[in-house]
Amino acid sequence: MEKTYNPEQIEAKFSLLWEDKNLFSSNSNTTSKNAYCIMLPPPNVTGSLHMGHAFQHTIMDILTRYHRANGEQTLWQPGTDHAGIATQMVVERQLATQDMTRHELGREKFTQKIWDWKAQSGDTITSQMRRLGFSVDWEKNRFTMDNGLSNAVKKVFIQLFKEGLIYRGKRLVNWDPILHTAVSDLEVINTEEQSSLWYIRYPVTNTNEVMIIATTRPETMLGDSAIAVHPNDKRYTHLIGKTVDLPLTNRKIPIIKDDYVDMKFSTGCVKITPAHDFNDYEVGFRHNLDVINILTDDAKINNGVNSAYTDMDRFKARKQIIQDLDNQGLLEKIEPHKLMIPRGDRTNAIIEPYLTDQWFVKIKPLVQPAIDAVKNRDIRFIPENWSKTYFNWMNNIQDWCISRQIWWGHRIPAWYDEKGNIFVADSLKQAQEQAGEGITLIQDKDVLDTWFSSALWPFSTLGWPEKTPDLSRFYPTNVLVTGFDIIFFWVARMIMFGLKFTGEVPFKDIYITGLIKDGQGQKMSKSKGNVLDPIDLINGITLKNLLEKRTQGLMQIKMAEKIKKQTRKEFANGIPAFGTDALRFTFATLASFSCDIKFDIKRVEGYRNFCNKLWNASRFVLMNLKGKTIDTNAQLSTADEWILSRLQNTKINVEKHLSDYRIDLMSQTLYEFIWHDYCDWYLELSKSLLQNNKTKTGTQAILIKVLSEIVTLLHPIIPFITEEIFEQCNVITGHDNTSLIIQPYPKIINNLISAKAEAEMKWLQTFILRIRQIRGEMNISPLKWLPCFVQSFNSKDEQYLTNNINILNSLAKIESINKLTTTEQAPESATALVNDMKIFIPLAGLIDKSQEITRLNKEIKKLKKMKSQFKSKLDNEKFIKGAPKTIINIEKERLATTLSAIHDLNNQLNKISSL
Structure with a gap:
């Protein structure tokens, strides 16, 4: 072995070797009775591997490598998502640099541009995954827009439509006025911002009374359909059933009663605008109110409500409306007010609740089987408390808007004739057969929400609707590893669709991970400048390049300077190269059941030190065994029996923690055994044992045996360094140079667990530690040989002293051990206890008091x-x-x-x- 641990060199070597030998293939163990499958949550094809990806992928790889090593036919299914909006924006920006728009290019040529972009630049994540050693079956890499998955999407859409579970209707959606499309809740970021509360006077028709309404969006009053008060609010009961004159319009709207109104907020009465507020929409539905849309697709006032504001941008119209109200004496007051503003995550535009024609999934009929699957524990959440979140959302679920007004994605398989009749079919030819000859058909321009195709991921990737060998072998899958933020958007929908179209749950376990945050507990974001790139932690990055990376694209100079200042403080010398294994081990130790996980770069440094210690320990073992014949039948010392016993107990704990998905406890167990039991104790003990002809041969055999099992146990967490050490171990043992990745995971051998050996070693360790403690407290050099007296010892203490006198001399630097009777007086000494036995270290000549x-x-x-x-x-x-x-x-x-x-x-x- 090289003297210095060089992760970059090792990682490059085995990344190529594993794939060249096709060792990640799910076809490599087809004789196994058991199959194991994990579906990779498909990352956006536009993206790069962020810390959350790297964290979750590490957990998946640990599980995959462990089950593969247990002899199971194992598939970790990779793939990427076409990411409709995000991908379209990337290519549109490219066109903008050429002063072109997608509309000028046309739909067909534009989508071809996207396919071209994907071929050139869309595989960033796959290369990063390879850099992190993730053992997915690359031969089965899928893309949500490939032919097989596209056919599955069409089949699901058509079947749901035929069953009346997909319909087209006019309803409120989240609308991005820049993208001109509906967006999901996940694509809306709510931020607290300073605004105002405007109090408007609504005159009660044919009276001198007015109702004062507080609103944060004055422009929407043009679409008001009613004023609502609480049924028990005595201030307004006499007005229920009357009307108000809606300011700035020629309309009268009714005063209604509804429990939705909060009597204690503001004036206790609210304007109801069904076309521009989700809650108001529900109130309007209950009271059969008019639904009046006031906006155009780009959030300007349309020509149907008041010609004075037609074509005005919504915020320009707001200013004019406030001015007009004030001129007419209808503006009561304005108060500063903080509120949550919904903004599009791609455009930062304020999202509007907007009434449009969209396609929806009627979700209620699909809900109950999905609820029952979790209640019956056919599916279990880990940690279990996330099932409450799941039930809460499922019990309050609304119909799902699945259409998007963009060009990149699965185009909705529906055609319209001139009368607006809808024909849903697999192709134009089939639609034409439904419509009849001579009928002109035009295909729906919308595409499906990205989450629609993702909902089919667990079975469509395996070949459904065909009955493929992979589908029958690997479905249902074993575990889904994902974040809590997409339980609603993805997890629940996969369960509903999996049960609907296969009759089985899509996965048995759902392991919900926490969110990786920075060292101060702040969410990582580009705007905060606290993002860490996992590849930078592996390769290292200079401070200059890190500063450029964190401030790239920032327009605000003050913010850029703030980020630079914080970065210089945190990473004065940039980030050193830690290597993949150190980062993976760090992720493993962070894989607790906590919701928020602080990522401290010092931990990566600590696990880099662990890898270095493992490397140096391996070099010590291999150097001492080079050229030696290993006798596996040699007699073992108590220390040999002890380390074998500790190894079995470690295996027991590792197996338990893995079955409980406590990857953090698994990695901690291995760390403590390797660092403390094997390196700090057994290797130190072995130096003495290797000098003794009676113990030498046994210790040689156990040194290599335990090291080989250690790297096999560690391999799922840190695959590169362990593969290199295992290769070197094969040289010593004379075994074929087979890859560690396909070696069986070490089995627990119960008859090697020795309470006797562990008791004796605990006694020996305590004795040595007490001597070292005295040295530390009395400032005595660790190289100084010490005389020692013992008293109040029993027969077992005497036996242990006899058995381990050479080790005590070597490790504790004790030159002599003298036994005192209970009546004998010890010299002036520092004292310590090993159980009931007293230890005395005379201090005369050792310290200057x-x-x-x-x-x-x-x-x-x-x-x-x-x-x-x-x-x-x-x-x-x-x-x-x-x-x-x-x-x-x-x-x-x-x-x-x-x-x-x-x-x-x-x-x-x-x-x-x-x-």
Whole structure:
């Protein structure tokens, strides 16, 4: 092995080897009785691998590699989503640089441009996935717009339409006035912004009374259909049934009663505008109110409500309407008001509730089987509490708007004749057969919501509607790994469609991960400049390039400077190259059941150190065994039996944590066993054991056996370094140079669990640690040989002393051990206990008592000064009120650490003073 661990070199080597040998193939173990399948949530073809992707993909790869190693026929199904709106915007921007629009190009040529773009630039994520070592079956890579999936989409649409579960109707949708399309809730970002509350006077018809209405959108009054009050509001009961004169129009609208009204908010009466508010739409439906649309597709006032504002932009019209109301004495007052503004995630335009003709799925008939599947535990959420979120949404579900007014996507398979009759079919030819000869048909211009094709992903990727071998073998799939933010948009719809079209659930487990945030607990976003690129963590990036990356495209100079300042503070020297394995191990340790996960780059550094320790430990083992004959039948020492026992217990815990989806606990278990049991203890013990002819041969066999199993256990988490070490182990053992990726996962061997060996080793470890503790407290050099006395020992202590005298001499640097009877007086000593046995280390000639007391007093004084500084800051009310919570917590931790250090040093001082 190379002296220095070089992740880049190792990763390049095995990335090629795995794919060249087709080791990710789901066809490689067709004789297995068991099949295991994970569907990759298809990332947008326009995107790149962000931290959330890398985190979730690491979890999926750990599960995939583990089940593959257990001999199961394993498929991790890859693919990408066509991402209708996002992809169309990318290509439209390219056209804009040539002073062209898609309309000038035409639909057919424009969609061909998108296909061309995908072929050239649309596979960024797949290359990044390869860089992270994700073992998906690349031969079965799918795309939501490929022929097979497109045919599945059409079949589902046609069947649902025939059953009356898909219909076309005029309803409210989220409308992006820049994109000119309906958008899903997931594509709407609600941000708190400062606005106003306008109070408008609505005169009650033929009276001197007025009703004062507060609104955040004055322009929508042009579409008001009623004024609503609460049935129990005595202020207005005498007005129910009357009308008001709607300002700026020639209309009268009724005063109605409805429980929807909050009597305590504002004036207790509200304007009802069914065409421009989702809640108002429901009120309007209950009371059979007029639904009056006031806007055009690009959010201008249309010509149907008031000619004075026709063709005005909605916000320009708002200003004019406020001015006109004020001129007519109908503007009561204006108050500042904060509210949540819905903005399109692609355009940042304010989204309008807009009444348009759209295609919808009648969702209620599909809901109950999907609810029952979770209630009956045919599907389980992990953690289980997410099922409550699922039930809450499913019980309040609304019909699903599935049409989008764009060109890129699955075009709706519906044709219209001149009278507006609809013919849904697989092709124009079939539609023509329905309509009859001589009837001119025009296909619907809309495409389907991206989530529609994604809802079919678990079975369409496996070949449905054909009864393919993959479909029968891998469906239902085993687990879906995804985020809580798309339980509604994707998970629930996959369950509904899976049950509807296959009769089976699409997956058995749904593992909901948390959201990766930055080290301060803030959501990562480009606007905040706190995004981390997983590839940068692997390869490293200079500070200059990181600054450019984080401020690219930012128009606001102040914001760019703020981001640069924060980045320089956090990454003064850029980001070093940590390698893939270190990043993967970090993700594994973060895979808890927490909703919010702080990502601290120091953790990656820590797991880079772990990889380095594993590398150096492996070099030590292999160097000591090079050229040696390994005797697997050699007699074992207690230390050998102990490490084998600890290894079996580690396997038991790993298996349990994997079955519970506690990847964090799995990785923590392996980390502690490897770092502490194997490296810190067994390798140190082996140095002594290898010098003894009685224990040498057994220790050689166990060193390589345990190392081989360690890298096999670790392989699903950190595949590259473990593959390289395993290859080197094969050289020593003389085995064929087979890949670790296809090796069986280590089995638990219960008869190797030895309570006896573990008890003796615990005694030995405690003895050594107590000696080291005395050295530390008394400031005695670790190289200094020490005399030792023991007292109050039993027969087992004597046996352990006899068995381990050479190890105690070697690891604790003890030159002699003298046994004292209970009546004998020990010399002036530092003392410690191993169970009931007392240990004495005579201090004569080892320390200068007065010098050590002076040193400790000086250190305590220094720490007390620091304590005062920390306490003073935390007692400062101005600091507590103004500082971020994370900074306050850091100061509290510093104070606690300082107090603990003072306590420990005082204990040492008391011990030395009492000598």
